[in-house]
């Protein structure tokens with residue numbers, strides 16, 4: 001089976017598994033316990049936090065471990081908005097539901113949300129759009145670094161600079177950005193959320209950075225863990241695995257990105273050579289290195305997805321399954337793409353473990369099944 005659905009989740013790196021296994025198997029590890037085991041767990045937790053902070057070039061107190069990016073984004077968005085009765089928030093129609101849903105709820109609680117639409121055919125929001133949407137009451141901007149369906153990159157650097165200049169917190173969904181672009185995190189970001197299971201780390205753990213000066217209320221209240229910012233016994237094995245996955249991501253970033261970029265080029269060129277009608281969404285825009293969202297005009301995407309699965313290729317429709325019926329992708333529709341084209345579109349996403357042989361096989365499976 002060839003797995004080209006790495007934007008959904010990735011396989012666990014064996015080196016990450018090696019770090020986690022002893023913590024799962026050998027000793028009980030609640031870092032709040034006073035005894036020897038607890039102290040050992042605390043040491044491991046402190047070390048993992050320091051590692052993550054060093055890699056992201058931030059302070060250990062600015063790192064928060066959660067259950068995943070959905071929780072991190074809810075925590076940061078609702079946590080910032082909880083400190084005011086009402087405010088104006090800027091976001092976009094391209095965001096993941098982990099951003100859209102908390103903001104939809106916030107809109108029912110007195111906040112005003114401007115959801116920006118990309119210009120027709122574009123897969124991201126421009127800094128000028130953000131600048132024109134600013135109001136005196138704007139208290140938050142929430143945008144993604146890269147789109148998980150198309151891979152199209154936002155202009156993070158310029159948007160972060162604008163947010164900084166105006167003194168407005170910018171929360172970035174970094175899930176599809178992390179490890180898929182060479183750039184470091186730009187200055188001016190108030191909070192940044194990433195998901196280790198998207199870069200060969202474990203599931204059930206999220207990493208969030210929240211700038212020390214950002215004022216926010218905890219979403220999960222309970223014990224004094226993580227400085228009271230998130231109650232609940234820390235997932236020590238998950239956190240250690242997340243830290244190891246992030247370390248490997250940084251160590252191998254240059255080579256992994258070049259590898260994925262090269263393979264994606266072979267993949268797209270191979271498809272285009274055999275399927276002249278193929279449309280690659282966001283093809284001429286800055287994109288991350290691992291994602292291809294492609295339309296096969298005249299073909300039913302759902303049926304194609306199933307044929308590919310039976311032929312040994314796992315891909316994705318990039319859309320939600322609502323009451324049994326697959327809807328065309330909201331992201332593609334919001335890019336101005338027609339329902340028919342959106343329905344004929346599939347997403348293929350590569351990882352650092354994808355091989356050239358797999359890419360050649362994937363191209364021949366697709367071209368003989370479409």
Ligand code: PLP
Nearest residue numbers: 068069070096098148175176195
């Ligand atoms: N943001 C983006 C862009 C995503 O692709 C995803 C997951 O697919 C999430 C947020 C949510 O991440 P998690 O699975 O860690 O909750």
